[in-house]
Amino acid sequence: MSTGKVNIFLVDDNDIDLSVNSKLLGLTDFVGEITTFTSARKFLEELERIEGLAKQPNVLLLDIMMPGMDGFACLDAYSQLPDSIRHHIMVFMLSSSIDRNDIRRAENSPHVIRVLEKPLDVYLLKRLIENNLMDQRQV
Amino acid sequence: MSEERPRVVYLDDEENNLMAFKAMFRREFEIFTTTSAADAVAYLNQHEVQLILSDQKMPDISGVEFFELTYPDFPDAVRILVTGYADMEAVIDAINKGHVYRYVTKPWNENDFRVTMLNGVEKWRNAKELRSKNEKLERAVDELEKFVYSASHDLRAPVVSIMGVTNLAKSENLGEKASEYFSMIEQSTGRLDSFLQNLIHYYQNLKSDEIKTEIDFNLLLDQLIEKYRPLENASSVNVTKDISTAGKFVTDEHRLSMVLGNLISNALRFRDSAKDQNNVEIHVVQTSDRAVIRIIDNGVGIDKDKLPHIFDMFYGTSELSKGTGVGLYIAKEATRRLNGKLSVTSDLESGTRFTIEIPNRA
Structure with a gap:
């Protein structure tokens, strides 16, 4: 990636998926720091404390099906955050479901770039991030 | 319930008819007779009634009008019109409005009337059973x-x-x-x-309803190839794409990817190991009104006898243990929902060629 690396926030209640995805992403050349969260609430709590968001692009990979606060509820809370935070984050949702209503619901959100099916395809993710960064620069 | 006598409401302005009717059928039916439409409705509100009988010619309301009035609230009751004379027009009117089961002319023949009513009860039972089955x-x-x-x-x-x-x-x-x-x-x-x-x-x-989205053929095909190549253990297959587009192409992406995914995975799966090089070619020609996508492989091909059946559900399962037997069926059905056409030619020497033609909804 010509623009340098992206930082990743992974939010998933499933430990196996969390560790597999974080390792898979770690093996690629476009990922910098990876931070994992086992619940949406923990992520939202931490997000406001994370420093240096503006230094490089950040990518949130948010699982849809989680107990307690699920991906959609997390997204609602996220959309209340100030622009100064959201501006630096690209949001992707992750789902092992191929339920169309879920996909439609997520992609209707202005914050979500895309719903990605599990298992995570890191090359597709890379490509989507690149496209998105290019679009942003054109704007 | 079979022990219970069927309930009948009979509305007529002539008391004599009501009495004669009651005397004749009281043993077989639970009968409520009245000269007042309002009383009939009150009774209907309180009881589950199988048959509603009404005289046609009455001073305040006609039989057909009474049926129409009570139909919305009691659609299940079977209606029988009792006409004093050959008032054919009223009968035709009633039957055309759809809510009258039979008509009986006065003076009635006891046996015919009984049979008509019993048939009506039978119809009511069948309709009720059908409804409960539907539920x-x-x-x-x-x-x-x-x-x-x-x-x-x-x-x-x-x-x-x-x-x-x-x-x-x-x-x-x-x-x-x-x-x-x-x-x-x-x-x-x-x-x-x-x-x-x-x-x-x-x-x-x-x-699902149709969800229209703009299609990026290049991206969609790459995703599908990347997805199915490892699944089919087909890294040696040479897959080429050749895409010619003209403006936007819009269709239901989910259904399109069901179709293409199934065809691409088949093309990869049924490769011919006897050939030096396995190839899958994907050609897309897209215009303002449609897209034609061809998926061509040099795989094992499909026997002439089997070709007409490959889109049938579970056809392939016994013949080719590699398949799940629903893939091509889904491809065909999804294409149909896209208002498109899916066709195939194949032979055992050169391989298989699928052609999908779908309209551009842009």
Whole structure:
């Protein structure tokens, strides 16, 4: 990636998926720091404390099906955050479901770039991030 | 319930008719007679009535009018018109309005009248049974849909986790034996997953509304190729794309990817190991009004006798153990829902060529 690396926030209640995805992403050349969260609430709590968001692009990979606060509820809370935070984050949702209503619901959100099916395809993710960064620069 | 006598309401302005009727049929039917339409309605409100009988010619309301009035609230009751003379027009009117089962002319023949009423009760019973069966069926369909929904979430989630771990294990260097085993696991889980996906797609295709999106053929095809190549263990297959587009192309992306995914995975799966090079060519020619996509392989081909049946559900399962038997069926059905056409030519020497033609909804 010509623009340098992206930082990743992974939010998933499933430990196996969390560790597999974080390792898979770690093996690629476009990922910098990876931070994992086992619940949406923990992520939202931490997000406001994370420093240096503006230094490089950040990518949130948010699982849809989680107990307690699920991906959609997390997204609602996220959309209340100030622009100064959201501006630096690209949001992707992750789902092992191929339920169309879920996909439609997520992609209707202005914050979500895309719903990605599990298992995570890191090359597709890379490509989507690149496209998105290019679009942003054109704007 | 078979012990209970069927309930009959009879409305007539002539008391004599009502009395004669009651005397004749009281043993077989639970009878309520009245000269007042309001009383008849009051009775209907309090009882489950199988038959509503009404005289046609009455001073305040005609029989047909009474039937029409009570139809919305009591649609299940069977209606029989009792006419004093050959008032054919009223009878035709009543029958055309659809709510009258039979008519009986006065003076009536006791036996004919009885048979007519018994048939009416039978019709009422059948309709009721049908309705209860329909309700059961609807409930079953509902539950099936819930099952599919939970299958798509709960059943697929652990499968997907296994796929993730396997994927990771393969990318780390764990030795030749280990990668061989992981490849086997990968293929089996991949099969399992594509079967799950096919089942889910089958119901989604039946159920879902069309969602139109702009298609990026290049990206869509790449995703599908990247997805199916490892699943079919087909890294040696040379896949080429050739895409010519003109402006926007809009269709239901989900259904389109069901179609293309099935065809691409088949093209990869049924490669011919006797050939030096296995090829899959994908050609897209898109215009302002349609897209024609051809998927051409030099695989094992399909026998002439089998070709007409390949789109049938579960056809392939016994013949070719490699398939789940629903893929091409889904491809065909999804194409149909896109208002498109799916056709195939094939022979055992050169391979198989699928052509999909779908309208541009832009």
